[in-house]
Amino acid sequence: xxxxxxxLAPISMCAALGLVALAAPARADNRFLRELIDxxxxxxxxxxxxxxxLAVGDTPKLEYExxxxxxxxxxxxxxxxxxxxxxxxxxxxxxxMIFRALDLKGGISTRLLTLLWGxxxxxxxxxxxxxxIVPESGQHEFVSGEEVLTTLRRAQTWRDTGVSD
Numbered sequence: 001x002x003x004x005x006x007x008l009a010p011i012s013m014c015a016a017l018g019l020v021a022l023a024a025p026a027r028a029d030n031r032f033l034r035e036l037i038d039x040x041x042x043x044x045x046x047x048x049x050x051x052x053x054l055a056v057g058d059t060p061k062l063e064y065e066x067x068x069x070x071x072x073x074x075x076x077x078x079x080x081x082x083x084x085x086x087x088x089x090x091x092x093x094x095x096x097m098i099f100r101a102l103d104l105k106g107g108i109s110t111r112l113l114t115l116l117w118g119x120x121x122x123x124x125x126x127x128x129x130x131x132x133i134v135p136e137s138g139q140h141e142f143v144s145g146e147e148v149l150t151t152l153r154r155a156q157t158w159r160d161t162g163v164s165d
Contacts (some may be wrong), residue, residue: 039145045085046145047094050152051076054159055101076100092121092139094134094148098155099124133158 036046045064052067056077064085075138104127122161125139133154135147143151 019111033149036145037149041087041120042089042145042148043085044083044087044089044093046083046148047089047097047143050075051097051101054098054152054155071097071101074101078140089143089148090121090139091134091137091141092125094143094151095128095134095139096121098128098151100134102159104153119130 030047036050038043039046047066048067048071049062050071055074056070066079068083072079077083077100081093121139125134128134129136134151
């Protein structure tokens with residue numbers, strides 16, 4: 001059966017908003033999610049706020065700093081990275097964050113290369129593509145706000161069931 005992403009995208013978007021909205025109180029957090037879904041390019045700050053939900057299990061926070069501190073403590077984000085909150089988010093950066101938030105180990109090549117050189121965006125992206133958590137668009141491509149929420153839904157589903165779709 002041929003997949004039609006142009007038909008499934010609105011469904012995935014609604015499902016992602018539904019999952020995140022269920023966890024979020026009806027406050028300004030919902031405004032953040034509504035604004036995020038319309039962004040053509042998500043930022044590092046957006047990813048930090050949204051991944052706080054996945055890594056910590058808390059509702060989305062509006063403040064960047066507390067979310068960043070929590071993700072650094074959980075080793076989802078490294079202080080060695082360029083932490084410009086307004087930088088456009090790439091699939092590679094987002095993949096490393098998701099990979100670490102889900103505490104994945106990866107396949108043989110990823111495990112071996114991670115032991116030798118540490119996890120990089122290429123192998124995190126490849127693993128998440130294999131698991132069908134992120135789309136096959138390229139690790140250097142920018143991520144939209146809608147894609148951030150859809151990917152969060154897939155990651156939550158994978159964490160809970162072991163299957164992304």
